Amino acid sequence: MDDMRGTVRDIGSTTMKISASDVQVHYGQNHALKDVSVDILDRAVTAFIGPSGCGKSTFLRCLNRMNDTVASARVSGKILLDGEDIYDPRVDPVQLRAKVGMVFQKPNPFPKSIYDNVAYGPKIHGLTRNTAELDEIVESSLRKAALWNEVKDRLDAAGTGLSGGQQQRLCIARAVATGPEVLLMDEPCSALDPIATAQVEELIDELRNQFSVVIVTHSMQQAARVSQKTAFFHLGNLVEYADTTEIFTNPKDPRTEAYITGRIG
Amino acid sequence: MNTAHILTAFDRDLEAAQALVVRMGGLVETALLDAAEALDTRDEDLAARVRAGDKAIDSLEDEINTRCALLLALRGPTAGDLRTVLTVMKIAASLERAGDYAKNLAKRTSALAQMPQVPGASGSIRRLAKAVVQMLTDALDAYIRRDLKLAEDVRRRDRDVDQMYNSIFREFLTHMMEDPRTIGPCMHLHFIAKNIERVGDHATAVAEQVIYLVTGALPEDERPKVDSTGTGT
Ligand SMILES: Nc1ncnc2c1ncn2[C@@H]1O[C@H](COP(=O)(O)OP(=O)(O)O)[C@@H](O)[C@H]1O
């Protein structure tokens, strides 16, 4: 039997996809993210770990300007995607989010058919000229999300009728459908059972052949299993960022060690 | 890392495994000392006790492996915890091998008791055994105290032990050529010397595990191996 867990493989890429420097985020008086600088690789999975409230989601949301939608949030610093400043006034945040897709903790399919869930993004971004092209994108996205075989005979069924794990893969298909280059995932497995989790992890391992994947996870084992790079956040600081194998066998900072070995929550 | 885990049972499990490996180290040290003493004084009773004592060492290793397997399965240790578990298992394996060599020395003591003495041999073997037992003692001390310097020192001393073994080898060769009646005992004594030298290798392996435990990396330079006997393995 095939092991469903992703295998730790060498990092295939050395190309930077995202380069963040001196990123600070304030929510009103709350200084939530302090001077974070990090380079994120293309075609690799980068995991963000750290105790609740340390700023993982906040930083993730900086990468596709989701924080723009939070009234109290102030973001400073520089974030480059392929060398281009994503906070440049000429950048359209909606276009940016098609390039930098996001998958959330709780699967949140639209109350529509499976087909429409996936077709929605390509439609509003005008990515297709006719239904044949749309059909093609829907199929290829569902295939990339490892869901096609399970739903191909019921594309008209409601997305909300799928199991939790299938719903999450549907959300991944939806994110993939707009042809993104980066996939941000905020605790994508925390509402899933172990089998569905293993399937999503296996999927993540495949997605990294095409995308730069950034995943926030509370499961240390998950970070160790799926990622090639790991960043440890603590109290709004990026404490340590290194190869995942290094972080889990020989971390340099005592705070990292204390966290991953279960000594601080 | 000396702060406690949130799960206190995790700390208890790790400490128990480490206590067992220290106890195992004590048994192996005693076995080696007794085996060397038995050899030196041709004490067959003592040699018999060393042989019988190897069972306890083996079963300690089994217990250590069982506990470590459980730790890995149930607690998924990482970082320093992971290195603690891995080094416990490796040190236990080295100690088990060293224990086997002590048993082998004891076996050969009985065989030697029936043979003529080889002049000068017991002195050189005694010195070699003393140096090696000291290496093992220091390696275990280095482990208990997480003492990098002492571990490095043990590693360095393995070189001296290799040299002592080489000169013993030449000494025996000379005896055998001069007087073929010494061939029987010299062959035994040579195996004894070789086995003691191997114990030195295991003491060095323990010291290297200490270095890995503390620094997260094994020493990179290949340990200098001095073997001019042409019988090197
Ligand atoms: N929308 C928001 N409005 C105000 N404060 C927020 C908001 N989101 C997060 N925060 C605050 O920012 C800090 C970091 O939170 P977050 O990024 O969600 O952490 P994590 O994802 O690591 O659990 C926390 O103090 C949290 O209360």
Ligand SMILES: [Mg+2]
């Ligand atoms: Mg979060």
